[in-house]
Amino acid sequence: MKSTTINRLESLLDTSRLAGSLTRSWTDQPGRPGVSTGLPELDAAMGGGWRLGEISEVVGARSTGRTAVLVATLAAGTGRGELAALVDAWDRFDPVSAAAAGVDLGRVLWVRGPALTVELARPVVLQQAVQRAIRAFDLIVRAGGFGVVALDVAGAPPRALQALPFTTWMRLAHANEGRQTVGLLVAESPLGRSARGACVQLAAAPRWIGTSPQSRRFDGFHLRADVRIDLKHLSINQSINQSIDQSIR
């Protein structure tokens, strides 16, 4: 039970838009609505879905369903009539797959980074591309009015991301604070290092059907998602298992 003084102090900081300096657990804000991820099990594990006004992360290695979670979130957002924005740092978004997943493409602002082969590009080029993508993400978040704003830097070499000042993510989180926007980072490892937002760590096993070479088909992933909400006083770890049934063929 918090004292009246603490409550008053928090409301004063809220009024001054300095609530970011507070560390609150999700259990302190039971009434805050969540925004659907498009995956009911993940929504349940996160207590309703992505939180508005926070920057959450979807992390995982290659072929673990990061893009699928991102696209499902975009589809759910555009399905509700919201606008969504995707900052695609390496220009790897595939509109055909997204449309098949139910994304209303007319409601998506697609900001494409340079079309380069990340694995072969020089570090300086990668560094510039990451910085531009973060700047674009910041512009969109500050413009407001978008339901979902995502930054996809999956595939970036760790060095390119580690070279960023540690305040970068805190600044982005502060920019999104108080807005009716879900901020989403897609990467291979946790980036935000922030006291806010959820981190969904994905692991997946590909699923194949058919026994003969002729009938063999890729049938999606068996997905495992670990939801982690790290706070100073609280750590929630929940795991879900979900199969991504639908093959893209």
Added chain:
Amino acid sequence: MFCCLVSDPSSPVVPGALEAVARACSPRVERQGDAGIAFDARGLARVIGPPPEIAREVGRVAAGHGLIVRVALAGTTTTAWLLAHARIGVTIVPPGEDAAALAPLPLGWLGALTEPAEGRRPKATGGSGTEQQASGTRDSSRRLARARNYRIAPGPEVGPALQVQSSHLGPTAFGLRPDLQDALAIFERWGLRTLGDLARLRRADLHARLGPLGVRLHQAASGEDTAPLVPIEELHRFVNRLDLEWPIDGLEPLSFVLARQCEALSASLERADRGAVAVTTRLRLVTRVDHTRTLQLPAPIRDARTLRTLVLLDLESHPPPAAIDVVELELDVAPGLIVQGTLLARALPSPDDVATLTSRLCALMGDTRVGAPALVDTHDERRSTMTTFLGDTRPPPSLVRASAGKQGPSAGSREAAKTATFTPCLRRYRLSLAVTVEVERGRPTTVRSTARGIPSGDVVNVAGPWRTSGRWWAPGDGRWDRDEWDVELVDGGCYRLVRDRLTGRWEIEGEMD
């Protein structure tokens, strides 16, 4: 009360000056032919004074434009129009005395009505316009022929009489229509000399003999209007030009100049209830070269700050190569956008905000890197395109379906959740990664690459091939013919592997994620 202005024959011809005089007095102006104009003078008494004062003010404004005009003020446009043609100087008709003022005028002045009568002829309610016109002409000829045979009294020939009446601005100057000439000739034969004579006849009798034309002429002779004054829209160019005393070098000082110009233009747009849909920026440089940029806006915008930001962002992307001497902004305009919000969906960013954001992003990432993804009508899945992002304001299909079926919002939400299927997606490599593939019995078994970081290893699972081809009918122009494989490598990564059947080259097109 209406006022008509007609250029005096002795006046110099200044294009547009007559309209400028009328607009200086009233916003409701109607052009009547090439040499005349009418405007609504109601309410001017409170601003200028009684009708003589209004006429004097109009004359003074006309003199300021270098014109000599005939001015007539009357209760109807028709009366004012006929009197402005018939009388030199200023004519003022007291209220309710229109017919009396017109009565002494010779019939020949009805020729001045030619163009207004044409322009104000009521539209036919059925049939095509050409058919109606043709049948109307036939009808009129038939009635005129009957009227000629039904002479009341023989009169003098119309030609000489009209020439006498048109001593200073005769009816022959109006280029009379043949049917009107016929009608005037008939009036002459009937012994009618003035508009008063015509006005005293019964309108029904005239209609029986001359048809609608007879009625129209009778109405004109009585000083009656057949249609209200239809104001013409003022053609306004939204241009702001500033000649600088000292050349400006750099965009920062230019932003102050642009702010001033955009504020002036924004005020003009506000007054005209218009929004800018395109901005043309012309910069005259010190090298005597014009640097011109045209910016298409996604929606009509009239906010000065937004306009300035958009122009500046555009110039940041395409800066002028030298210092600037003259700055000129010209706007293409459209009616202002009226947006109806909805209570069922969250508020979306305004078109101004979307335009500003996309311009900022274009300046940051490049013009071709920002937009809304769009599909291309082709079987080649590699091809997609981008369109201008407008911030689609249509209600989502789920809400439309819910309201159409009279279901609650929860039904719409359920529908939205249902459509958001969880589909594995392809992360497409725009620059395909060339790899070496070992094949056994026609199926890939190992993927090898010389570069670090490129997926490689033994193939654990494979499905395919799916063969696609296209544009084979246009050799060398986007033709493709390829086999696609879904493969899982030993590291757990799933990829789309492609073999180009034209070159035999293997590539990784993307990863399943």
